[in-house]
Amino acid sequence: MRDAYYGVVLAGSIAAVWGTDAGTGRIVSIAALCAFVPWYCLVGRRARRDRPVPAWTLCYQLGALVLLVTAQLASLTSSVLLFALIPQSFMLLPVGWGVLALAAFNVVPVAEALSAPSFRDLAWVGVLVLCVAFGAHFSWWIQRIIQQSRERADLIARLAAARAELAESERQAGMLAERQRLAMEIHDTLAQGFTSILMLLEAADSAPPEQARVYRERAARAARENLAEARALVSAQPPTELAGSSLPNALRRLVERLGEETGVTTSWELTGEPRLLPAGTEVVVLRCAQEALTNVRRHADAGRAALSLRYLPDGVRLEVSDDGAGFDSPVATGFGLAGMRERVTQAGGHLAIRSTPGSGTVLTVEAPA
Numbered sequence: 001m002r003d004a005y006y007g008v009v010l011a012g013s014i015a016a017v018w019g020t021d022a023g024t025g026r027i028v029s030i031a032a033l034c035a036f037v038p039w040y041c042l043v044g045r046r047a048r049r050d051r052p053v054p055a056w057t058l059c060y061q062l063g064a065l066v067l068l069v070t071a072q073l074a075s076l077t078s079s080v081l082l083f084a085l086i087p088q089s090f091m092l093l094p095v096g097w098g099v100l101a102l103a104a105f106n107v108v109p110v111a112e113a114l115s116a117p118s119f120r121d122l123a124w125v126g127v128l129v130l131c132v133a134f135g136a137h138f139s140w141w142i143q144r145i146i147q148q149s150r151e152r153a154d155l156i157a158r159l160a161a162a163r164a165e166l167a168e169s170e171r172q173a174g175m176l177a178e179r180q181r182l183a184m185e186i187h188d189t190l191a192q193g194f195t196s197i198l199m200l201l202e203a204a205d206s207a208p209p210e211q212a213r214v215y216r217e218r219a220a221r222a223a224r225e226n227l228a229e230a231r232a233l234v235s236a237q238p239p240t241e242l243a244g245s246s247l248p249n250a251l252r253r254l255v256e257r258l259g260e261e262t263g264v265t266t267s268w269e270l271t272g273e274p275r276l277l278p279a280g281t282e283v284v285v286l287r288c289a290q291e292a293l294t295n296v297r298r299h300a301d302a303g304r305a306a307l308s309l310r311y312l313p314d315g316v317r318l319e320v321s322d323d324g325a326g327f328d329s330p331v332a333t334g335f336g337l338a339g340m341r342e343r344v345t346q347a348g349g350h351l352a353i354r355s356t357p358g359s360g361t362v363l364t365v366e367a368p369a
Contacts (some may be wrong), residue, residue, distance in 0.1 A: 002088075002091075003045075005084065006040065006084045006088065007081070009081060009083050009084035010033065010036055010037070010081060010084065012080060013033055013078055013080040013081040014030055014033050014034070015028045016077045016078075017030055017033065017071075017075045018030065018074075018076045018080050018082050019265070020077045021075040021077055024074075025074040025075045026074070026075055027074075028071075028074035028075075029070075029071040029072075029075035029077070029078045030068070030280060032067050032068075032070040032071035032074065032078070033067075033071050033078055033081065035067050036064070036067055036081070037344070039060070039063050039064065039067065040060075040283075043056070043060045043063060044060045044064070044088075045060060047061075047092050048092070049062040049091065049093070050093050051094070053093060053094070053097060057092050057093070060092075061089060061092065061093065061101055063102070064085060065101070065104055065105065068081060068082075068085065068105055069107070069108055072108040072109060072112075073108060074113055076108070076109060079106075079108075079109050080103055080241070081183070082106070085101075085105055086101075086102050086105060087102040089102065089105075090098060091358045100226075119366070131301075137357060155323045180342075183339075184287075184339040184343065190226055190229060190230060192291075192294045193222055193223075193225060193226035193229065194226065194291060195294065195297070195298065196218045196219075196222045196261060196297070197222045197223055197226070199261070199262075199297070200215045200216070200218050200219035200222065200261060201215070201216070201219050204216050216349070218260065218261055232347035237286075239283060239286055241253070241254070242279075242282060242283070242286060246274060246288065247282045247285060247309070248270050248274050248309055249279065250286055251285075251286070251289050251307060251309055251318075252267070252268050252270075254289055254290060254293055254307070255267070255268045255293070255307045256268075258293050258296065258297060258305060259305075261297075262297055264296070264297075264302055264303065264304065264305050264322075265303060265304045265305070266304070266305050266306070266307070267304075267305075267306040267307070268306075268307055268308070269306070269307070269308040269309070270308070270309050270310075271308065271309070271310040271311065272310050272311030272312065273311060274311060275311060275355055277316060277369050278369065280336070280347060281315075281316065281347055281349075281367045281368070281369060284343045284346075284349065284365070284367055285309075285316060285318050285365060285367055287339075287340070287341065287343060288318060288320075288321060288344065288351070288363070288365045289307060289318055289342050291336045291337075291339065291340050292307075292320035292358075292363045293305070293307070293335065293338075294319065294336070295361075296320070296322045296361075299324070299325070300322045300324025300325055300326075300361065301324050301325050301362075302322035302323050302324030302325075302360070303323055303324075304322065304323050305320070305321070305322040305323075306319075306320070306321050306322075307319070307320050307321075309360075312366075312369075314368060314369060315366055315367055315368040315369045316369060317364065317365070317366045318363075318364070318365040318366075319362065319364050319365075320362070320363045321360065321361065321362040321363070322360050322361055324360055324361065325357065325358065326356050326357050326358055326359050326360050326361050327355050327357060327361070328355075328356070328357060335362040339355070344365055344366045344367065347367050347368070348367070348368050349365060349366050349367035349368060350365070350366045351363075351365050352364045352365075
């Protein structure tokens with residue numbers, strides 16, 4: 001766009017000189033105007049606006065001034081080119097330097113008008129005033145565009161920085177969420193499995209040979225199951241208890257295993273018609289049952305434990321109870337309980353714990369279907 005405007009004004013200036021002047025002055029003026037073409041192509045297009053003013057820009061402006069003065073001295077009509085040179089100066093130079101360039105470009109026409117006043121010179125004064133007014137307005141418009149461009153560039157830079165910060169915070173949040181998820185999965189599967197293995201091996205050390213063999217076989221089975229859970233965790237597969245099995249069957253096996261490994265009297269109850277639930281809901285119910293039964297195994301010192309699963313019209317309810325030592329539920333803390341609460345909350349469900357020291361514990365989980 002800038003090149004096209006410059007070319008049109010230069011061509012108009014040459015045509016104006018050709019049509020209004022004659023003799024040697026016309027030839028010299030046209031030759032000087034034609035010299036603007038290589039000067040602009042070789043030097044002017046490489047000039048740029050910066051602070052401090054680049055030497056290349058100053059060189060172009062000084063060269064343009066020499067060619068313009070030469071053309072003006074030969075033919076004042078060549079001053080039509082000021083319609084392009086003045087805005088161009090304000091595009092390349094700061095405001096103060098642009099005003100200085102404007103004054104320099106108009107030295108010859110002003111001196112010519114003051115030296116020999118005539119009607120023709122007065123007409124040229126009017127043309128110069130129009131040219132300066134146009135150049136001033138055009139330069140103000142250019143300066144405004146430059147300022148807006150800078151503000152827009154600053155805004156884009158700030159937005160880019162904000163986006164980068166947001167992306168980094170989201171990445172950190174994602175990493176933290178994934179770390180928490182893995183921590184809960186490891187706690188609910190591998191850590192519990194290792195605890196079971198350790199307890200069975202310790203029991204085998206003090207048991208008669210035949211019973212010790214049973215404990216070791218159960219420990220080996222728990223180790224194989226733990227290995228399967230680790231592989232499922234690494235490959236982001238569903239829990240092995242739910243692979244090829246229903247939720248009620250998986251819960252029943254958990255209760256039976258607790259009784260086999262600890263000697264606790266266990267019971268299992270299923271109410272309602274079993275149906276397929278969303279995978280996320282079944283995983284939440286299964287993990288809560290695992291954590292609750294692990295707490296019975298490790299902390300409750302219970303003689304009886306019961307697990308029930310009730311299918312509701314709009315969800316499912318899990319209840320795990322024992323007659324063990326209990327605890328002060330309002331102040332109960334721990335990674336396992338916190339993990340259960342977070343799982344149930346994320347699934348849109350509700351977790352309730354009723355327990356007092358010496359009176360056992362009842363854990364209830366309700367999850368929507």
